[in-house]
Amino acid sequence: MELRNTPPRTSLSEYVLAVLREKIATGELAPGQHLREMELAAGLDVSRGPVRDALALLESEGQVEIKRHRGAFVSVLTQVDVEEVHTFRAAIESLAAERAATRMTPAHFAELDRVLDAMKETSGSVAPQEAVRLDLAFHDVLYDAADHQRLSRAWISIRSQVFFFLHTRNVNFPDFPTVGYPEHHDLRMALAKGDPAVARAAAEEHLSGAYTRLRQLELPTESDRPR
Amino acid sequence: MELRNTPPRTSLSEYVLAVLREKIATGELAPGQHLREMELAAGLDVSRGPVRDALALLESEGQVEIKRHRGAFVSVLTQVDVEEVHTFRAAIESLAAERAATRMTPAHFAELDRVLDAMKETSGSVAPQEAVRLDLAFHDVLYDAADHQRLSRAWISIRSQVFFFLHTRNVNFPDFPTVGYPEHHDLRMALAKGDPAVARAAAEEHLSGAYTRLRQLELPTESDRPR
DNA sequence: ATCCGATCGATTGCAGACAATCGACATCGC
DNA sequence: GCGATGTCGATTGTCTGCAATCGATCGGAT
Structure with missing residues (x-):
């Protein structure tokens, strides 16, 4: 629960989006991994709102798969x-x-x-x-x-x-x-x-x-x- | 504030998304028009959440333009x-x-x-x-x-x-x-x-x-x- | 008259609470 | 023993409230 060093000149959604993109691209978030909104939100020190927005966009790009009431999973690339x-x-x-x-x-x-x-x-x-x-x-x-x-x-x-x-x-x-x-x-x-x-x-x-x-x-x- | 005749077999976000797509495509929502979250939410009898989700997706498709703290506008196609x-x-x-x-x-x-x-x-x-x-x-x-x-x-x-x-x-x-x-x-x-x-x-x-x-x-x- | 700045209202961005839904587990019947 | 079924916990879907921010408007100075 510490302050982010970057005062949000941009929306938090975009901040979360950028972080998730990075972590997925580098494999820090492994393919198939279950992404829980609350975990991500807590880790980034934001609420679930921006996290949801980011995940929704990532889904439209095929980076994650969202299953109703089950959550988001990092896409397994074959x-x-x-x-x-x-x-x-x-x-x-x-x-x-x-x-x-x-x-x-x-x-x-x-x-x-x-x-x-x-x-x-x-x-x-x-x-x-x-x-x-x-x-x-x-x-x-x-x-x-x-x-x-x-x-x-x-x-x-x-x-x-x-x-x-x-x-x-x-x-x-x-x-x-x-x-x-x-x-x-x-x-x-x-x-x-x-x-x-x-x-x-x-x-x-x-x-x-x-x-x-x-x-x-x-x-x-x-x-x-x-x- | 009346009941929707379609019990949401699907998420409300998708419902809103479909409606907005339709209304934009047919021109019922004119190009350049200001889309206020609360208006749309009230009109469709849902809260702002699903409306926000739908608008975010439409933006990623270029159907609307979202300006921070100003709202969504139907894209003017040239x-x-x-x-x-x-x-x-x-x-x-x-x-x-x-x-x-x-x-x-x-x-x-x-x-x-x-x-x-x-x-x-x-x-x-x-x-x-x-x-x-x-x-x-x-x-x-x-x-x-x-x-x-x-x-x-x-x-x-x-x-x-x-x-x-x-x-x-x-x-x-x-x-x-x-x-x-x-x-x-x-x-x-x-x-x-x-x-x-x-x-x-x-x-x-x-x-x-x-x-x-x-x-x-x-x-x-x-x-x-x-x- | 025009330009610049401060104030204000409108609208969204974000946060947290409640309810619906899904999968997992245990239990029951066969 | 095995399958079906009911219940429960976990997680998301949705809703409302509050604060930040933007543009517009009004007022004053030049």
């Missing part, structure tokens, strides 16, 4: 989910790349290059978390440049799951830092051409590579899903 | 939104068609044909609402056959807006009933071929036609958006 997330992401990110190709501003390119430099420097030795953060930061810029609210929303809705998959993979196969830079660099150069078709193709290529690596993961099968 | 919804829908529905091509069951085809028959029969004279309902019902089957949770969620998140656009257009240009049947019939035949590439192409063709018709709509411009 090989099927890897495939779903990948195909879905390919669909929306192709479009994002297409649009970004003709909408990228100098500021966007500067930000991309900043991220790329960081990838290059940390190549070889970097905490998995940080590598994933850079990866996602790159794609965040892409969606921002696409200037498409619904696309951005869709990206946000799978972003944490992409984080989870990449993170899990990097922990098990720490080769990402070496392949991360060149692949993203290629995509950046394609975007610079300003041709939607070229950008789309590059995005599809990039995601295809990422998916190939992700398939190495050993995840629960569909039958392990809690009923 | 020409930009027509374009966003169209491009987004094209992205996800192409994927849905691709997947459905190899996953359609006899039951799915039967359902499609049922909808198509209804379209054929009502051709020429039918209430705009009903025409749109059939249109969406057709695509609902498509997403169901695609068997992809995240795709379905994405579809649901823009479904009401598609409804709104189609409905508005049909009221102004009542030619849909005549073009609706053949276009959907084409798509159905393409799906029957069982080839993902063919199905994707047909879906893109279909959506392209729909977008062309939608562009005739006169909608508010971006500058009319409430600040």
Whole structure:
């Protein structure tokens, strides 16, 4: 029962949402775990209201499953989910790349290059978390440049799951830092051409590579899903 | 303060959500209108809680905009939104068609044909609402056959807006009933071929036609958006 | 007359209490 | 022994009250 050091410039719901997203993405809240509203509320020193709001949003993103009168459970992600997330992401990110190709501003390119430099420097030795953060930061810029609210929303809705998959993979196969830079660099150069078709193709290529690596993961099968 | 005739077999939140979706889609709640929690709660004879839940979800779908301490406002859809919804829908529905091509069951085809028959029969004279309902019902089957949770969620998140656009257009240009049947019939035949590439192409063709018709709509411009 | 600031009302954000519902366990009947 | 059934505890669904915050309005100064 201590004061939060961050005076809520933002609503408590968003605060709770951010914390839960983080804890689920890093696995601190394990898949299948039962999330009790009162426990969470007590732990974060808020009431159940904001916690409920956050959980409801997480459910709409598929991060948790809410069963009536039973509570929220962290979604158990299976090989099927890897495939779903990948195909879905390919669909929306192709479009994002297409649009970004003709909408990228100098500021966007500067930000991309900043991220790329960081990838290059940390190549070889970097905490998995940080590598994933850079990866996602790159794609965040892409969606921002696409200037498409619904696309951005869709990206946000799978972003944490992409984080989870990449993170899990990097922990098990720490080769990402070496392949991360060149692949993203290629995509950046394609975007610079300003041709939607070229950008789309590059995005599809990039995601295809990422998916190939992700398939190495050993995840629960569909039958392990809690009923 | 009278009893609801529907005993809540489902949670009140979902009940409120369904009602609000309907009222927004049909325009009973006008774009830009200020939605006060207490008013809605009183009107639906529930407390503010479920109303809050429903509004939060609608915001995540872009149906309403929530401003801190000011309340929820029905989103003002502009020409930009027509374009966003169209491009987004094209992205996800192409994927849905691709997947459905190899996953359609006899039951799915039967359902499609049922909808198509209804379209054929009502051709020429039918209430705009009903025409749109059939249109969406057709695509609902498509997403169901695609068997992809995240795709379905994405579809649901823009479904009401598609409804709104189609409905508005049909009221102004009542030619849909005549073009609706053949276009959907084409798509159905393409799906029957069982080839993902063919199905994707047909879906893109279909959506392209729909977008062309939608562009005739006169909608508010971006500058009319409430600040 | 216009611009700026303080006050006020309206509305939401959050908290806590009560009631409905679900699953688990024990008990009963076969 | 096994299955069905009733009861109970735990947890969420819903409701109401209070306080924080925002925008509007009014008043004053320039």
